[in-house]
Amino acid sequence: MFWIIPLVAFLASILTFFSGFGLGTLLMAAMIWYYPPELAIALTGFVHFVNSALKSALNRSVNWKVVLVFGLPSLLAAVIGSVFLTMLSNNALVLFDLTETELTRPVSLLTFIIGFFMMSFSILELTLKGKSSSLPLWLGGVLSGFMGGLSGHQGALRSVFLMNRVGDVSSFVSTAAFIGLITDLSRNSIYLLSLNWDAVDLTQLVFTVIAAAAGVLIGTRLLKKISFRFIQAMVSICLFLLGSAIITGLI
Numbered sequence: 001m002f003w004i005i006p007l008v009a010f011l012a013s014i015l016t017f018f019s020g021f022g023l024g025t026l027l028m029a030a031m032i033w034y035y036p037p038e039l040a041i042a043l044t045g046f047v048h049f050v051n052s053a054l055k056s057a058l059n060r061s062v063n064w065k066v067v068l069v070f071g072l073p074s075l076l077a078a079v080i081g082s083v084f085l086t087m088l089s090n091n092a093l094v095l096f097d098l099t100e101t102e103l104t105r106p107v108s109l110l111t112f113i114i115g116f117f118m119m120s121f122s123i124l125e126l127t128l129k130g131k132s133s134s135l136p137l138w139l140g141g142v143l144s145g146f147m148g149g150l151s152g153h154q155g156a157l158r159s160v161f162l163m164n165r166v167g168d169v170s171s172f173v174s175t176a177a178f179i180g181l182i183t184d185l186s187r188n189s190i191y192l193l194s195l196n197w198d199a200v201d202l203t204q205l206v207f208t209v210i211a212a213a214a215g216v217l218i219g220t221r222l223l224k225k226i227s228f229r230f231i232q233a234m235v236s237i238c239l240f241l242l243g244s245a246i247i248t249g250l251i
Contacts, residue, residue, distance in 0.1 A: 003207075009027050009030075009208045013214070014215045014219045023051055024044055024048050025122070025152075025155070031044050032114070035199065036089070038088075042188070043208075044152050046205070047208050049188055052180040055174075056177045056181055058216065059177065061174040063166050067182075070138065070141040070179060071182055072141070073138045074144055074154070074158070074183045077144075077146040078145040078183045078184075079149060079186050081149025082187040085110075085190075086190060086195065088109060093108060095108065096249075106249060115248075117150075117153055117243075118240075118246065141179075145183050149183075149187040155176070155180065158179060158180070162176055
């Protein structure tokens, strides 16, 4: 069981090269089996930060105008979203409990929100592949940054807004990675200061970071060569099912 999270990080890190998103959603889905929702989001954010940093270093074609218009609002909104997450993590409000047996768990407000966004973003990843948005870039930065801070899901929205606005594939990957980097930096700062990290397996976290980095190295070589549309569709379906299980208290 120790290797499940590093393995997911490795595979998701490769897949994210072909969609601009995926590492956060997949890795958080694995993390939430072992950690409380707020820690699962925070740990995923740390791995995502390292992944984005390495990807930015290896793919240096950043569109700085897009970073200014989209990235800065994303950074600021991520702080608000992460503060909201820490507030919810301290709220033990139980929305409902479907059974009094051990088959399900009580569904808290935070758990419900996480499950809801997992379901929503699984649909977004499945239906919006290859499409772009005509809404202002700064609004996209605010939305993706806030969602990144709150639930860890930022890449799907970011890809929709940046698609066809950045240029070639290399520039898209570099720009999205750098924006992810600064967004992760802001939200991880809040997580680090506000959450209880005693339950974290540091050895597993180190291996997860290494696995994600290895995925970046492989993904860089495979870029422009392979399409993972079918795999992305299967991942989206699995995420939707997992979100449904969380939202009903099954896990």
